Amino acid sequence: MTRGSLMTSPALDRRRFLTIAGAAGALGGAASLAAPGSAWAAPLGAPAADDPEPTRPLSFAVLTDTHANALESSRLDVLRRTFASIERAAPTFVLNCGDITDYGGDDDFDAYLSTIPAGLRDRLHHVPGNHEVRWDVHGAELYHRLFGPTPYSFDAAGLHVVGLDPTQLLQEPGHFGREHLDWLARDLRRAGPSVLFLHYPFWAEHYYVNDQDAFFETIADLPVRAIFAGHIHREQVVRTNGLTQVAANAVRNGSFYYWAERTGDVGHDVLRVSAVAVAADGSDTRRELTTIPLGKDPAAHDLRPRYVEVSPPAGGAAGVAIRLPAPDAATAMRAQVYPQQVFGGGSAGTWVDLARSGRDWSGTVDVGALAAGTHRLQVRVVGTGGAQFDVTEPFTIPAGDPAAPREGWHADLPGSVQGALAHHGELVVAATTTGAVEAFRPHANGRTVVWQARTGAVHRGAAFDAEGGTLYIPSADHHLYALRARDGRRRWRFEASDPVLSTPLVTSVQGVATVIFSAGRTLYAVDAGTGARRWSSDLRGFFAGRAACDGERVYVGAGDGNAYAFDAATGTPLWTYDATTRQDPYGRLLYGPWDDVIELLPGGAVLVATVSATVALDRASGQRRWSVAASCMYTPSLVVEGSAAGAGGVLLTDEFGRLQLVDPATGVAVWKSEVGTRAFNAGPVRSGETMWIVTATGLLAGVDVATGTVLHRRQLGPANTFSTPVLVDGVLVTGDQDGRLRGIDLP
Structure with missing residues (x-):
């Protein structure tokens, strides 16, 4: 019985769900997949808060980073051997700390489920890792359908257990956010000795969760005694902030798990934790690792x-x-x-x-x-x-230069501003991962809210039509929303087969305003005025970026490692460009153009990027014109018009914060520069002769267009930033993962 959850499990409309359900049926019936409260999500089937025997025997197993891959049979054999050993040990429950699969795919979850003995099914509890949400075509829906909502908690034999989930859809690092931490504080307020499990470890040398300091502030006076985590694929024990953290070795490395058993130690209850290694013949070896007091640590x-x-x-x-x-x-x-x-x-x-x-x-x-x-x-x-x-x-x-950028105002929205901000004229729109949509007019020292609306969760940027009368918002609830720009009222809502996790492109095709976007592995073209489908095409891979269109062809990347051109009027495939040398599906996804903002270049080329290279392709044929060995997929490029101060070109920004202005005809660099921190998804904007970019670590940098010289640097705050800002009348508006909007007065 769960105490509660931050989110409910969304309905899952998937072509291959029956395949997964069938696999689970082999483990004891498809009913276990039904919803939160099923055997996969429910702890032990016993009352949670009213356990009549809090001191009865308690033991549990912990494993992590199983990385199931349907094409890696040896890895699945290791998983079967690990689970068989755990089943023989007869634990009260089992915790999996995430990275269950390689990339959250249907086949990989199918393979994972097939390794679990029927006797463990109703004792196994999961949290997702970054590999479940980074590239997931279903937007984490499959995970929640199989294992229930997150976060959640349960009680067993007097121990309170909490499954946490700071993973971020489409992103690598972790972030809790205010809503998650508020839930945790409420959940622990009534609890006894508590164990938390999640994917990312904290403190020591770990900086995987952006707001880990806020997490520790939240639990400082609450009864947390232990944390179990994974992610780093190695074993580590840290006594920090009054609790003991165990980071576990990965099953990806071999048949390893951890065994925790409650015992008495000089009159006090403790968890004795051992590391278990399972040999090829199924025999196991236990090594004492640490002892975790279940009482409050007075030294803390x-x-x-x-x-x-x-x-x-x-x-x-x-x-x-x-x-x-x-x-x-x-x-x-x-x-x-x-x-x-x-x-x-x-x-x-x-x-x-x-x-x-x-x-x-x-x-x-x-x-x-x-x-x-x-x-x-x-x-x-x-x-x-x-x-x-x-x-x-x-x-x-403090800024030593009185002409430096300064923050004029800030405001907070619920959730994270993960997608790019959108604007038309003076109207700016921000949408968040909680589905909050807000339109406002920014000023130097404040803003005027025009309207507010609600959609499903938004992870990518919205887009205006050419006239600024309609706003198109992509949502993880399987819909593309068209809202009236003046008051936020819905014009229409298009239902897709999967979560809409791409930024829509509004363009003209044969004189008809058309919205082009992807959902899952499908590319859609929708009439911008009515929401009627004009056509759809199979992308053969997940795409979370933004398409480009020149009126004749639509250009996209895909998670199968290819870039494609489609006929803009019919959706007929025209050419394919193989963007990676990798051959396995997992490698082709990671090293393909799955998250690229495709850009049209002057002279008849289209720019496509991966984490290995950025290439200019001939629009008509798909033949490569030039290539730059730079990982510029995540951060959108910017076509820069020339001026009296310098030549124009294409600004490329790689994920390591290195910039170069290149000739669009040859790819030869005009200049190179760097801002010093990582850059993801938040692209540059231009103001006069300066380009402004906000890096993933919240650093605002102003770069001279003509020379690449970094003119200004300002740290906006502690939160990661993945949202491209907008510029309105000299005010740069930014949004970050804390849900904070800022108005920056530029020099």
Whole structure:
């Protein structure tokens, strides 16, 4: 019985669902796939909050990163051997910490289900990993249909267990957001000793979840005793912030899992955790790993700072002063600027040791290389026995140049602004992952909200028609919405076969305004005025980018590794370009143009990008004209008109924040530059002789069009940014994963 969930499982309209259901039927009946509350989602079938025997025996198994792939039979054999060992051990329940499959495909889930013994089916609980949501043609619907909604919780023998899900559809790193953390706080408020499991690990050297500091603030006074995680494919135990975190070795590496058993230790309940390796003959070897107290850790109170003060930066340094509740609690204290530049990865950090005076600790941190704007200081308190406590404190670097960009206003929307902002004239529209749509007029020091509306979740940008009278919004609820721009009222709603996870293109085909977009593996052309389907074509692969059209042909990328041209009037395929040398389906998806914003170039070429190369193709034939070895798929390119200050060209931005202006006829670089941090999905906009780009780590950079010189840098905030901004009357409007809109007054 689940205590509640943030989301409900959406209805699943899928061509191949019966295949998956059939596979599960072999494990004990398709009824287990019905919905949340089924055997896959329900814990143990026993009352959750009213367990009459909280001290009865309890043991459970944890595994992670199973990466089931229907084409990798040896990997499936390892999974079967692992599950067979777990079944023999007779656990109370089993936790899978995500990356269940290689890419969330139907066949891979089918293969995974086939490895699970019938006796474990109703004891197995899952959370998704980034591999379930990064490239999923079904927009995570298949995962939720099979395993239930996330987040969720259950109780077993006096232990409260919470499955968390900070994964982000179409993205690699994690992010909780306010709604998820509010749910967690409510869920834990009534709980006893609690164990959390999720895909990404925290703290230590881990920076996979963008708002992990907000997560730890949320649980600071709540009864969380342990966290089990995966993702890093190696074993690690960390005692941090009053709990023990176990990052588990991956089943992808071999037949490994972890066994936790509640026992008494000097009158106190603990979880004894062992690492289990299963040999080829099915025998297993157990190795004691760690002991996790289920009572409150009193030392955590003494390691938690009473306050952290960051002095105004001066001379390239910022002073820090910290006080602890107990003078002798810490053996060391370290501080660093939070490594905001680390995007969904790990970092050993640039820690500075602080000096102690009584119960106070102090020192200075180098901030000389930081851009003006908002940053975080990370403090790590080290106690006896290796325990630590991490906290962050915001601080601001003032802009030394009075003509630098400055934030004039900000506003918060529910969910994440993940898709590009849209604007026509002075009207700007933002849509979020909770389905909130808001139209407003920005000013230098504020904004005027014109209307608000609701759709399903939005993960890609909206688009206006040429006249600005209608707005087209893609939604994960399987619909493309056409809203009246002046008041947000619905004109029509087109139903697709899959979630609409691409940015629509509004164009003219044979004199008829047409909206072109993809949903799943299907490319659609819809009458912009009526919503009637003009045609649809099979893409043979998932596409989450934006198509291009020159009136004669429609150009798209696809997750099968190819780029395609279709007849704009009929949808008939015209040519195919193989964009990757990979041959297996998983490799062709990852290294194909699945998330590219296709761009028309002057001179009859079309630009297509992957994570390996960016190529200009002849529009008529699909033949390659030139190629640049740069990973420019994620960040949209920009055709730059020439001016008196410099030549025009095509601005390419790769995922590592490296920019180059290239000649559209030859691909030869006019200049090269870099902004220093990763860039994903948020493309550049031009204001006069400056191009502005917001990187994935929230850094705003202004780049000179003529030379590539970086003129301005400002850190907007802590949240990742995947949304292309818009420029209205000198105000740059941005949106981020925290749901924050900002109005930036540009020089």
